[in-house]
Amino acid sequence: MRAAEEREARMALGTLVEPGSRELGLLVRSVGAPEALARAVGGFGISPGLAGAVQARLRIAGVDGSADVGAELAEQMGELAERLGARIITAADEEWPAVLDDLVRASREGNMLRRDTDPPMCVWLRGPLRLAETLKRSVAVVGARAVTGYGGYVASEFGYGLAECGWTVVSGGALGVDVTAHRGALAGGGATVAVMACGIDKAYPAANTAVLEQIGDEGLLLTEWPPGTQPHKTRFLTRNRVIAAATRGTVMVEAGSRSGARNTLGYARLLQRSAMVVPGPINSPMSVGCHVELRQPGTVLVTRVEEIVEEIGSVGELATPIQGAGRPEDVLDALQARILDAVRPRKATTAEQIAAVAGVSGRDARRNLPLLEELGFVLSGPDGYRLSSPPRGPIGEEEER
Known part of the structure; x- marks a missing residue:
């Protein structure tokens, strides 16, 4: 029965008082919704502003303040909700x-x-x-x-x-x-x-x-x-x-x-x-x-x-990091990328010349240039190496075919 009274009182208060009222909320938490409704309707223990606002709403609702306001308003609201x-x-x-x-x-x-x-x-x-x-x-x-x-x-x-x-x-x-x-x-x-x-x-x-x-x-x-x-x-x-x-x-x-x-x-x-x-x-x-x-x-x-x-979200619901579009040279390590940067696009140069431009040893250049050729980044000829145009593709592509 108390739960029903609490529900009815809250429904009535939701009709009689503009939502969010801090004064009403404190009162309900202090004395419960049925008692808060009684005070609001009776105009005692509340501010004049709140009391006046409640009386204005009671008149519009056509409810007699001496009646069981909670039950009457709750019944009206229930019927209206059903129709809607x-x-x-x-x-x-x-x-x-x-x-x-x-x-x-x-x-x-x-x-x-x-x-x-x-x-x-x-x-x-x-x-x-x-x-x-x-x-x-x-x-x-x-x-x-x-x-x-x-x-x-x-x-x-x-x-x-x-x-x-x-x-x-x-x-x-x-x-x-x-x-x-x-x-x-x-x-x-x-x-x-x-x-x-x-x-x-x-x-x-x-x-x-x-x-x-x-x-x-x-x-x-x-x-x-x-x-x-x-x-x-x-x-x-x-x-x-x-x-x-x-x-x-x-x-x-x-x-x-x-x-x-x-x-x-x-x-x-x-x-x-x-x-x-x-x-x-x-x-x-x-x-x-x-x-x-x-x-x-x-x-x-x-x-x-x-x-x-x-x-x-929950723990583990992580966003995938945003990454730029992949490029063929992304498969290269730092040394290989440095050597590739030193290869000229049209004129062939020797491994030693490429090593000097890249700032690496001749041994490193001679070891990595054949791999760069295999991957399609460079072409070799009698005079040395030059860039291919365009490269064949990233590492692993040949093995997948």
Whole structure:
């Protein structure tokens, strides 16, 4: 019974109080959700600001404060969720991801947005996947709405590649980098979660309606706000803390100097998640924020999916080092390469002359020039050796034929 009361109270508080409230979070952790709800509805033991906000929401919900508010609101929300094909989970449910509780550490001194970063009271979900399980191997891919061709390419490749590697791609469903990463993950046959800043019944932005519907059918749509809630500027910043907390790390693909993606990356650092950034052209306004963040201690520069997985994956999930294209002369040791450098391209010279130019002994030149000829790097004649054009190929090629 207590678990049911706790769940109902959290659902009610999630409706009556704007997400992230530090005051409410401290109260719930101190006295439990049912008692916190009673105080919030009764207006005692809380600040006048919080009490007034709760009363305003109660009036809109048409709920009598003297009634069993928790049960009444929970029933309303449950019926609404059923009509919308959604579900509601709280910290009292098995599906709840414990990583969201880390948000108790994200509160900072300063204005309301910096202070009010507490874990959600409840979240609304639409989609077939189980939230806690889906987030076990997840990474956030965020960035600018005004994405460039470069940023779009990177976000798509990252979304697709991470999905192929079995990682869930989490983003905000917005225009630009967000929706491109979601599309990449869907194309890669992987899981993706869109964390929304509005009600579960709102497809925002409208241009992304088709993608958001597909995510709701194949992945997960997630929001802290009840149905009917409109997206506001501050709500985007508030939801960013959930994106950062839900994942093992955040990758910022493109970001202007005032991009909200930097806000998400900041939460990742506060929560001791990996903060990863993709560099861009130094003259691109859409990469200014990336380059500023790359100067922050602990930020990891990433350019490939393998590097992301190496940063946030298990021990041994290492990225293959990037190497330049192989050249035929790569098979030579240092002495052989030095001798080859001294061979002239057109005029034949003797082994002794080549040795003098290379600065090696005549014996070393006489021993290695026949091998260089066998490998196809030089040709011999009556007057000595000259470079062949082109060489036949790397060592071992003849043996493989």
